[in-house]
Amino acid sequence: MDCEIIGEFRSVTKRFGSAVALDGLSLKIYRGINGLIGPNGAGKTTAIRLSLGLIKADAGCAELFRFDCWNDSLVIRGRVGVLYEKLAFYDNLSGLEQLRLMAKLKGASDSVVKLRKLLCLVELDESVHGRRVGGYSAGMRQRLGLAQALLGNPELVILDEPTANLDPLNRVKILELITFLNKEHDISFLISSHILPELERVCDNFILMNKGKLLRQGSIVQMFEKTVTTKFIVRVQPVESVMVFLKDEAYVEDLAVIDDCLHVVVRDAVLFRKRLPLLVGQVGASLDEVRMVKSDLETVFKSTVEGA
Amino acid sequence: MSVRVGLALLKAELSKAWARPILEVTIALMAILSVASIRPLTEIYSQSDFSTAFQSIVAESVSATMTSLMLPLVLMCAVLMSLSFARDYESGLMQSLLSVPVSRSLFFTVKFVAVILPLALLSWFFSVFFVGITFYSSPWIVLQFSFYVLPVSVLALMFCGGIGVLVALLIKRTIPSVLTTLIANFFFWFICSMESEYVYRSFGANFANYVCLAPFKSSLVFLDKLLGIQHSVSSSLIDPLVSSFSVGSFGILVVFWACVLVVPMVVYFSRRFEICD
Secondary structure (H helix, E strand, O other): OOOOEEEEEEEEEEEEOOEEEEEEEEEEEEOOEEEEEOOOOOOHHHHHHHHOOOOOOOEEEEEEOOEEOOOOHHHHHHHEEEEOOOOOOOOOOEHHHHHHHHHHHHOOOOOHHHHHHHHHHOOOOHHHOOOEHHHOOHHHHHHHHHHHHOOOOOOEEEEEOOOOOOOHHHHHHHHHHHHHHHHHHOOEEEEEOOOHHHHHHHOOEEEEEEOOEEEEEEOHHHHHHOOOOEEEEEEEEOHHHHHHHHHOOOOEEEEEEEOOEEEEEEOOHHHHHHHHHHHHHHHOOEEEEEEEOOOOHHHHHHHHHHHO | OHHHHHHHHHHHHHHHHOOOOHHHHHHHHHHHHHHHOOOOOHHHHOOOOHHHHHHHHHHHHHHHHHHHHHHHHHHHHHHHHHHHHHHHHHHOHHHHHOOOOOOHHHHHHHHHHHHHHHHHHHHHHHHHHHHHHHOOOOHHHHHHHHOOHHHHHHHHHHHHHHHHHHHHHHHOOHHHHHHHHHHHHHHHHHHHOOOHHHHHHHHOHHHHHHHHHOHHHHHHHHHHHHOOOOOOOOOOOOOHHHHHOOHHHHHHHHHHHHHHHHHHHHHHHHHOOOOOO
């Protein structure tokens, strides 16, 4: 990665009583769109809170824009917008009033025209701008939260499950908006989400965490390169005889016959490609086709987390 | 800049903390208790020195109104403060607000003021109104005496508000926080409101003397001293501590009680408080 680093965690540890939320976590946040992935309890939300100075690290160093996340949190919060998974507003205010209040708190322009424009940008219908937030649907609240995160031209926007509560059509629109804001306004994003295909579409850099530790970090290509297992579909005749031999190979993780094809999951793809023709020759079978199944982020996630 | 931010936040906090029916219930409760404190006028007609007697009875009426209002004020303040902090924490609003570039001390102050100021203003209004309707011919004297209610109620409410914040920041859950705050304040109120005479008879004068130094009692004694009322803790016991302490000494004592929880809470909230599940 030769992109500019805007944030860095170095051996950050955070404990809540006896539970270790972050266990010597080291990661880098690059300028661009960063995807933060990991199973539940991986420490993603703790990392987000720590970066905004809402919690203090027990050990290690966390920095954003070269400022210490705890001691200089006021400066950091002025340059960062955030959308939390747990959305909360002043429910007695209207959407526009809520946004106006947050604009004042962030020191951004509270011009009604600009705020309406921002609400329209996140696809919040103009007819509901004056309605009490307490009466908003989950999707409308999500859009209002997104508008709030974009207030005051932030350099980095942290989004925790930004497309939760949205229908597929609006999910696509939000992802397009994120890409647009990154390309046109140079706003960087740190997106935490469990919807991995979405992240795969928009993110330049991925941070994979589990149990408070960094498992892997890099671009999508780098993530695939280091994938622990690879899946192959092998068309061979007769299937059964090859299967018997393959079962004994140490690098084979999983084996199944589906529609007269062998579905093989291996830990070492190079060795499998080398050994397969030899095995087929040994049993006198005919090898018709060997196809590697294209890995996606979900496969990478699953194999890395399980491997860890 | 921070004044503008503070006022914007205060407006939002006021509308949330005093949303229907909280304000209506508070006003109704205070009105009922204030009515009960209205004194009959007959006793001043028999006095020869009418002016002094009149001023004294206005002062006593203000004091009586404030004494009647103290319990609902204390409970409402503690509950609303606890509710304000715990509910925001639980709902995630506190997390959102602490993620904007606003200092934590400003956020704390605004939340505190949003609860205490309306309660202090209400107690002042009720003392002016109910003492005023009795002594309507002398509005300036009523206003002059009632004015003392404002700083005294602010100081008294800071202590019980501090209990509410302490409980909310420790428990962090709305219902348990509110209930614990209610119990804690009743407990304090009970201790502070124990009759000196009972303490005197059961444990001796030395213990009875110190009741006037307790948080809620000291606020009322301070108000009485400001109003120039000779305070008697009970009918048969003239407390030497009340008599010997000056108004200034009680002022310092009340300020101490007001700050004893609030100052550590502000420091803790600004420097150590963390948002976690």
